[in-house]
Amino acid sequence: xxxxxxxxxxxxxxxxxxxxMTCRASQGISKYxxxxxxxxxxxxxxxxxxxxxxxxxVPSKFSGSGSGTDFTLTISSLQPEDFATYYCQQYxxxxxxxxxxxxxxI
Amino acid sequence: xxxxxxxGGGLVQPGGSLxxxxxxxxxxxxxxxxxxxxxxxxxxxxxxARSRNKANSYTTEYAASVEGRFTISRDDSGNSLYLQMNxxxxxxxxVYYCTRVDxxxxxxxxxxxxxGTLLTVSS
Numbered sequence: 001x002x003x004x005x006x007x008x009x010x011x012x013x014x015x016x017x018x019x020x021m022t023c024r025a026s027q028g029i030s031k032y033x034x035x036x037x038x039x040x041x042x043x044x045x046x047x048x049x050x051x052x053x054x055x056x057x058v059p060s061k062f063s064g065s066g067s068g069t070d071f072t073l074t075i076s077s078l079q080p081e082d083f084a085t086y087y088c089q090q091y092x093x094x095x096x097x098x099x100x101x102x103x104x105x106i
Numbered sequence: 107x108x109x110x111x112x113x114g115g116g117l118v119q120p121g122g123s124l125x126x127x128x129x130x131x132x133x134x135x136x137x138x139x140x141x142x143x144x145x146x147x148x149x150x151x152x153x154x155a156r157s158r159n160k161a162n163s164y165t166t167e168y169a170a171s172v173e174g175r176f177t178i179s180r181d182d183s184g185n186s187l188y189l190q191m192n193x194x195x196x197x198x199x200x201v202y203y204c205t206r207v208d209x210x211x212x213x214x215x216x217x218x219x220x221x222g223t224l225l226t227v228s229s
Contacts, residue, residue, distance in 0.1 A: 032213065034216065036216070038151075043219040043220060043221055044216075045219070046215060046216055046217050046218075046219075049208075049210065049217075053213070055215075055217060089151070089215075089216070091213070091214050091215060095153060095169050096141075096156075098151040098152065098153070100150050101150050
C-alpha cells in the first residue's frame with residue numbers, strides 16, 4: 001500500500017497569511033494526487049486533482065504542485081473560511097489512501 | 107445540481123449487518139464510478155469500496171479491511187448506490203460518505219461527496 005504522510009499535522013496562521021503544507025507518498029505516484037478541505041461536522045470538498053488542477057468552482061487562492069513523491073498545497077491569502085483540515089489522497093493504485101491531514105488553525 | 111444523499115446508518119451490535127444507501131441525483135450516475143469513503147470519529151479518511159460505471163460493468167474494488175464482509179452494489183437504474191455490511195466490528199464505527207468519481211484526462215478523483223451517515227457498532 002502507498003502511505004501518504006502530511007506535514008505539519010497542524011499549523012497556526014493569521015488571516016492574510018500565505019500557507020503551505022506538504023504531502024509525501026511512500027512511492028512515486030506521478031501526479032495522481034488530490035487535495036480535500038474538511039470543516040468540522042461537514043463532508044470533505046475537493047479542491048485539487050492531478051496535483052495541480054483546480055476542481056470546478058474552487059477559488060484560485062488554492063494551488064497545488066509536485067509530482068512523484070512530494071506535493072504541496074498553498075493557500076495564497078488565508079481567509080476565515082479557510083480554517084479547516086486538509087487531506088491529500090493518492091489514486092495511483094489500490095488501495096486508495098489518504099494522508100493524516102493538516103489542521104489549519106487561527 | 108449534483109446531490110448524493112446517504113441513509114441507513116444507525117446502531118448495530120458487533121457481528122450484525124446493515125445496508126447503507128446513497129441516492130444520486132442531478133447527473134446520470136450509471137456513467138460514473140462511485141465509491142464509499144469512511145471516517146471514524148475524530149480520525150482521518152479511509153477509502154472503503156468502489157463501483158465502476160455501467161460501461162465497466164459496475165465492477166468493484168475493496169479495501170482489505172472490509173473485503174469479504176462488505177459488498178458495494180447499485181440498483182438497475184444506477185441511481186442508487188448501496189453498501190451491504192456484514193460481520194460488523196467496532197472498528198467499522200464511522201461516518202460513511204458516498205462519493206462521485208470524476209474522470210478527467212486519466213485522473214479519477216472524488217469530485218462530489220454526500221453529507222454522510224453514521225454507523226455505530228457497539229453492544
